[in-house]
Amino acid sequence: MTQNEVLEEFRSAGALLEGHFILSSGLHSPVFLQKMFVFQDPARTERVCRALADKIKQAFGPVDYVVSPAVGGIVPGYETARHLGAKAIFVERENGVFTLRRGFSIPEGARVVMVEDIVTTGLSSRECLAALKEHPGTLLGAACLIDRSGGKADLGVPFVSLVQLDIPAYEPDNLPPELAALPATKPGSRNLKA
Numbered sequence: 001m002t003q004n005e006v007l008e009e010f011r012s013a014g015a016l017l018e019g020h021f022i023l024s025s026g027l028h029s030p031v032f033l034q035k036m037f038v039f040q041d042p043a044r045t046e047r048v049c050r051a052l053a054d055k056i057k058q059a060f061g062p063v064d065y066v067v068s069p070a071v072g073g074i075v076p077g078y079e080t081a082r083h084l085g086a087k088a089i090f091v092e093r094e095n096g097v098f099t100l101r102r103g104f105s106i107p108e109g110a111r112v113v114m115v116e117d118i119v120t121t122g123l124s125s126r127e128c129l130a131a132l133k134e135h136p137g138t139l140l141g142a143a144c145l146i147d148r149s150g151g152k153a154d155l156g157v158p159f160v161s162l163v164q165l166d167i168p169a170y171e172p173d174n175l176p177p178e179l180a181a182l183p184a185t186k187p188g189s190r191n192l193k194a
């Protein structure tokens with residue numbers, strides 16, 4: 001799949017949103033990729049995750065375990081693992097910290113790749129990778145569907161994406177006036193209260 005074909009899947013799913021968004025990192029942006037509009041369609045999800053699995057195989061070889069950060073990483077992690085013939089597990093926040101819960105474990109010697117949905121600053125990915133340091137297995141690298149950092153996010157491990165975009169994101173005290181004029185929404189799950 002070309003970058004344009006992947007982006008067209010997002011576009012035709014209605015997942016390319018414009019407005020004023022507060023991102024997981026606390027940065028503000030006029031653009032939000034609502035990946036759940038892609039993931040609500042299993043056929044569309046299969047197409048993009050098969051392409052991601054192909055890219056992962058090329059970059060890292062065989063994979064035994066895909067680990068993803070909840071919530072957004074769970075569906076693409078599972079679907080990508082299906083195409084890799086790998087297991088799919090996820091980390092979720094316990095007192096704010098990504099943790100392998102539910103009795104999930106990684107066997108000694110397993111070949112592991114982290115799969116994210118979207119990377120903006122890379123913060124969530126780095127938090128997920130930090131959780132994996134506590135567990136056995138060989139971390140081969142990381143992958144995501146869309147890297148919107150323009151290639152600037154540094155995960156500290158080899159990293160592949162299906163699409164690389166450079167989408168503006170601003171510190172909250174440095175918003176352009178046209179963005180500040182719009183009401184802001186925070187679509188993601190970080191810091192959501194029960």
Ligand SMILES: O=P(O)(O)OC[C@H]1O[C@H](OP(=O)(O)OP(=O)(O)O)[C@H](O)[C@@H]1O
Nearest residue numbers: 024071072120121122123124188189190
């Ligand atoms: O690279 P970053 O700056 O960390 O931003 C990207 C992260 O933001 C979103 O997650 P979010 O925490 O909003 O919650 P979600 O997974 O429930 O959508 C997305 O799923 C990535 O995990």
Ligand SMILES: O=C(O)c1cc(=O)[nH]c(=O)[nH]1
Nearest residue numbers: 023024032033118120188
């Ligand atoms: O940085 C984020 O939180 C983020 C950006 C984006 O475009 N989509 C998303 O789900 N999260």
Ligand SMILES: [Mg+2]
Nearest residue numbers: 070071072073
């Ligand atoms: Mg997420």
